Amino acid sequence: MSLFCPSWIYSAICALTAQRYxxxxxxxxxxxxxxxxxxADRYSDINYEMVLDTSESYLRHLMDAGVEDASEILESYAFHRIAFDKNGTPRxxxxxxxxxxxxxxxxxxSAEAAAKEFKPFIYMYRTKPELAMPAGWTWGAIEDGDWLKEMPDLDVSFLDGI
Known part of the structure; x- marks a missing residue:
């Protein structure tokens, strides 16, 4: 049976993609x-175009908002998607x-839905300092994160884009 990617993982990975870029x-x-x-090795519904489109949308929203701390916002968004459910309870x-x-x-x-969910976070981040990622938090601190913990440390080369 094919399993599908949870939206919180997808959104966090797309934020990480944009941040590393x-x-x-x-x-x-x-x-x-x-x-x-x-x-795609883990979930049947994810492909290159989706990740690229969503990551580009995140960057476009940040540019449209004129933020100077884009990397911090992307980190904080990934943290909140990983650490909390949509209702705000710890995941x-x-x-x-x-x-x-x-x-x-x-x-x-959905690439479109993921992009739409990110935009309000940018503006909430500006008004709510508590949305900032906690000092010292890393992906390695994800409790029971297994393979997810290693995502920021993946080796990426220019050949991956070909």
Whole structure:
């Protein structure tokens, strides 16, 4: 049975893709290709074009908002998608019998919806300092994060974008 990617994982990975693009000297295509291939190995609904489109949308929204701290906003967004459910309660990744990293039986990821969810976060981030990522938090601190913990450390080369 094919399993689908949870939207919180997809959004966090797209934010990481955009953030790494801003901080490194490779094209967005290389990062999108690398992260899409990692997600596609686990989930049947993810492809390169989706990750690229969503990451570009995040960057476009940041540019339209005229922010100077784009990387911080992307980090904080990824943190909030990983650490909290939509209702604001702390996310529990592992349960007694399953993990939310295992995937879903129904598809919930949409590149358009992910881009729309990010835009309000930019403006909320400006008015609510508590949305900033906690000092010292890293992806490695994700409790029961398994493979998700390693995402920021993936080696990406210009060949990944070809």
């Amino acid at each position: 801003l901080g490194e000297s490779l094209g967005l295509e290389a990062f999108a290709s690398k992260y899409a291939s990692v997600l 529990k990744i592992k349960g007694f019998f399953s993990s939310s990293l295992d995937g879903l039986k129904t598809q919930e990821v």
